[in-house]
Structure formats: structure tokens, C-alpha cells
Amino acid sequence: MLQPAASAGAATGASALLDVQNISLRFGGLKALSDVSFHVRPSELFSIIGPNGAGKTSMLNCISGRYTPSEGRVVFDGADVTKLKPNRRAEIGIGRTFQNLALFSHMSVLDNIMVGRHHLLKNNFFTGALYWIGGAQKEELEHRRKVEEVIDFLDIQHVRKATAGTLSYGLRKRVELARAVALEPKLILLDEPMAGMNLEEKEDMARYIVDLNEEWGMTIIMIEHDMGVVMDISHRVMVLDFGRKLVEGEPSAVLADPHVRKAYLGEEDLEIEEAAPAAVSA
Numbered sequence: 001m002l003q004p005a006a007s008a009g010a011a012t013g014a015s016a017l018l019d020v021q022n023i024s025l026r027f028g029g030l031k032a033l034s035d036v037s038f039h040v041r042p043s044e045l046f047s048i049i050g051p052n053g054a055g056k057t058s059m060l061n062c063i064s065g066r067y068t069p070s071e072g073r074v075v076f077d078g079a080d081v082t083k084l085k086p087n088r089r090a091e092i093g094i095g096r097t098f099q100n101l102a103l104f105s106h107m108s109v110l111d112n113i114m115v116g117r118h119h120l121l122k123n124n125f126f127t128g129a130l131y132w133i134g135g136a137q138k139e140e141l142e143h144r145r146k147v148e149e150v151i152d153f154l155d156i157q158h159v160r161k162a163t164a165g166t167l168s169y170g171l172r173k174r175v176e177l178a179r180a181v182a183l184e185p186k187l188i189l190l191d192e193p194m195a196g197m198n199l200e201e202k203e204d205m206a207r208y209i210v211d212l213n214e215e216w217g218m219t220i221i222m223i224e225h226d227m228g229v230v231m232d233i234s235h236r237v238m239v240l241d242f243g244r245k246l247v248e249g250e251p252s253a254v255l256a257d258p259h260v261r262k263a264y265l266g267e268e269d270l271e272i273e274e275a276a277p278a279a280v281s282a
Ligand SMILES: Nc1ncnc2c1ncn2[C@@H]1O[C@H](COP(=O)(O)OP(=O)(O)OP(=O)(O)O)[C@@H](O)[C@H]1O
Pocket: 027, 030, 032, 050, 051, 052, 053, 054, 055, 056, 057, 058, 059
């Protein structure tokens, strides 16, 4: 069922993992986001779609802490994180990947993933002297075990020692996902995980995302332009247009909504769209 944008806040229950409340974001005179509210439940695969410049990445940046909204609140796991810095949000369980690859290209795949987990280590350089006495060694072993588990899960064993910069684009995107997953986030934000991929790479990536959600129970927010993939794997979809929430709901209802079809297909197609089944929108 589609929910009108205005009622989304009211539908938000205490059970939401992420509760985005009336977010607006301005860059000088430009309003990138206008009063957007939505929530994401634990173990949900939630997608944000919309035309170029609709505000999708800006929304992800408000959730990860890269941007501070001009108005509104971001509540994660019951706590108001609106003013929290990105590194603190990562520590409390908000992980992300980027639209453009953000790997250390001269480092090995394994080292790239280990870097991702670095902040989870309780022991540091100064406690390193105690390594052979106990705590740090145990922690390091557990740390490596988790990294190897992620490497196995994402099928990148064969490139674990390769230099990241030498890999195909599709594999580099998968390593980037592995690094974010290795942080063991409660919520992972994926910004166009399939951009620039060929069909086979897209199918692989879609399968890994579904497995992370279904087998690992990971809560996911994904921005993706490939409508086929979005409609196929998402539990719910929110559509942004010119910084406003257009509609939110299950994929089939969103796809049938005339406002969504107009935003994607343009005015000239509206006549056909108006014959589509009526649905509630914002
Ligand atoms: N740091 C910034 N400074 C100024 N304007 C920005 C900044 N970031 C985003 N914008 C503007 O905010 C609007 C929304 O941009 P955003 O990148 O969030 O859209 P998007 O839906 O993710 O687009 P795309 O699909 O092309 O990635 C655009 O007009 C963009 O130019």
C-alpha cells in the first residue's frame, strides 16, 4: 500500500531502526530536500529512487552525518543522531558505500577491508606491547576471523591479496561493499551499488545485497537508478522528486502510481499513465 507523504511520520512506530523526521536541507538559495519524512524497519531493504538531482544522495548524507540538515531530525536506534559526526555514526552502526569508488587503490583487498574495521579495535598502538600477554592478540584473531567471513560471503577469496586498483570495476565495487559490511553495521547505506556495471556484474551485486539482507539480517537503504533491480529486490521504495517525497510504498504500488510515472517518463506519457490503476500519493 502506498502511504501519503504527510502520514508517514504518524506511521512511524517505536520499532523503526531509522526514523527520518521532516528533513529539509539548503545549500544557499537551493533547497535540496524539503520536509522529507520516512522510516526504515529492522531487516528491511528500502530503496530511494528519483530523477537526477532529486536529493537522494543528499538524504543519504544527512543519514550518515556528512551533511547536517537545516531542519528536522534523524533518529537511529532510538537516539537522536542529527548532530552527530560521521565517524560517531559509523561507530554506532551506520555504514555506507559511495557513489564513486572510495578504495585505497595501492593497498591489497585484505588491507582495504581491515582498514574498515580499524575503529572497532579496542586495543591500539600503545597497548600493542601487551600483544603476547593476551587481550590484543585475541582481539586481532577475532578481527581477522570476521574479515575472512566477509571475504568468503562476498566471494572475493581469489583476489584477497591483489592490489585493489588492479581489479575490474565490478570487483572493486564488491570490495567496497565488503569493507562496509566488515564494520558490522546495523544499517548500511548503498549509494548506486550497481552504477557502471555490466548485466552480469549487476546480477551478482543484486544477489549479494539480497543475501546480506536475508541471511545476515542487515537493514539496507539503497539508492539505485536501475528500476528493474530496485523493483525486484526492495521491500519498500520511496520516490524523491525536486527534493520532495512523491510517494512511498511497496514496489508494485509505486510503479503503478501516475505521479511516479510522470516524473520518470515525462508529460507526453501522462495520457497513458492516467489510465493506470489509481494509487495514493503525496
Ligand atoms: N555540497 C553541495 N553543494 C551545493 N549543492 C549541492 C551539494 N550537494 C548536492 N547539491 C545539490 O542538491 C541537489 C540534490 O543533489 P543530490 O546529489 O542529492 O541528488 P541525487 O538525487 O542524488 O542526484 P543523482 O541521481 O544525479 O546522483 C542538486 O541540485 C545538487 O546540485
